[in-house]
Each structure stands twice: as structure tokens, then as C-alpha cells.
Amino acid sequence: xxxxxxxxxxxxxxxxxxxxxxxxxxxxxxxxxxxxxxxxxxxxxxxxxxxxxxxxxxxxxxxxxxxxxxxxxxxxxxxxxxxxxxxxxxxxxxxxxxxxxxxxxxxxxxxxxxxxxxxxxxxxxxxxxxxxxxxxxxxxxxxxxxxxxxxxxxxxxxxxxxxxxxxxx
Numbered sequence: 001x002x003x004x005x006x007x008x009x010x011x012x013x014x015x016x017x018x019x020x021x022x023x024x025x026x027x028x029x030x031x032x033x034x035x036x037x038x039x040x041x042x043x044x045x046x047x048x049x050x051x052x053x054x055x056x057x058x059x060x061x062x063x064x065x066x067x068x069x070x071x072x073x074x075x076x077x078x079x080x081x082x083x084x085x086x087x088x089x090x091x092x093x094x095x096x097x098x099x100x101x102x103x104x105x106x107x108x109x110x111x112x113x114x115x116x117x118x119x120x121x122x123x124x125x126x127x128x129x130x131x132x133x134x135x136x137x138x139x140x141x142x143x144x145x146x147x148x149x150x151x152x153x154x155x156x157x158x159x160x161x162x163x164x165x166x167x168x169x
Contacts (some may be wrong), residue, residue, distance in 0.1 A: 061114035066130035085113030
């Protein structure tokens with residue numbers, strides 16, 4: 001029994017010229033056929049594509065949270081934002097010595113969940129926090145202030161809520 005080398009090449013569309021091209025490359029007659037994937041292979045490829053190229057609506061979205069109180073913990077952030085969707089990551093930032101930095105991040109599992117959070121002012125640990133989408137690779141402190149990225153209506157709503165909280169105290 002003689003060994004028969006086998007291989008697989010993928011062409012955009014199968015044609016007769018593909019077989020002739022293989023013959024000339026191999027300097028021998030090449031037997032070619034169209035390979036059709038099984039349904040399980042197609043399903044696995046679709047799942048992999050969904051992971052690698054997710055729809056915008058289900059793409060994870062990271063939010064910046066500014067103006068956190070000194071006492072706000074990561075657990076409080078996780079508990080608060082879990083009402084909007086699945087939390088992939090959440091952190092209240094701290095200095096190396098443990099002192100709070102006054103900001104944090106939350107990563108939600110979808111753009112829709114993030115949009116719901118951004119649509120209304122968020123009160124965490126008794127304070128209205130400034131929220132915006134996190135900008136990848138943006139060094140701390142070099143971004144725009146939250147009020148400059150929000151519409152005048154959003155800024156007015158936040159100011160009104162802050163005034164109401166001060167009056168209640």
C-alpha cells in the first residue's frame with residue numbers, strides 16, 4: 001500500500017481552474033473535490049465568529065466613574081451596577097497604600113446595559129457620580145471633564161440632584 005499525501009486548500013469559490021492550478025503546482029495530477037463542512041463544524045465556526053466579532057449591542061463596555069466617595073468600595077459598585085446587566089469587571093481605584101483615588105471603572109456585558117446606566121444620573125454611596133465611557137489608552141487625568149462631554153440637559157440634571165442632596169443634609 002502506497003501512502004497518499006493529502007492536503008486541504010480553501011478557495012473563495014470552487015472552480016475547475018483551481019484543480020488545474022494545483023496540477024501545475026504539484027507537477028502531477030491532483031485529485032480535488034469540494035469539501036462540505038458538517039453542521040456541527042458550521043455551528044462551531046458561528047460560535048467562534050460571535051466571540052471574535054460580537055455585535056455592537058453585546059460588546060462589553062467599560063465605564064469611567066468619577067467623584068466616588070472615600071468610602072465607596074468595589075463591592076458597592078458591583079451591587080449597584082448589577083441591576084443593569086452582568087458585570088464583567090468592577091473596581092474602585094486605590095493608591096498603593098490603600099487610600100481611595102475617588103474614581104473607578106465598571107465593565108458591563110453589553111452596550112445596551114451601559115447606555116441604560118448613562119441615561120440616568122447614578123447615586124452611589126449617597127453621591128451623584130460622574131459617568132462616561134472609558135477611553136482605551138487614555139492616561140489618567142488627560143481626558144475631558146465629565147461635564148464637557150455631556151449635554152447641557154445632563155449637566156443641569158446632575159446639578160439639580162446635587163443641590164437636592166445638599167438641601168437634605
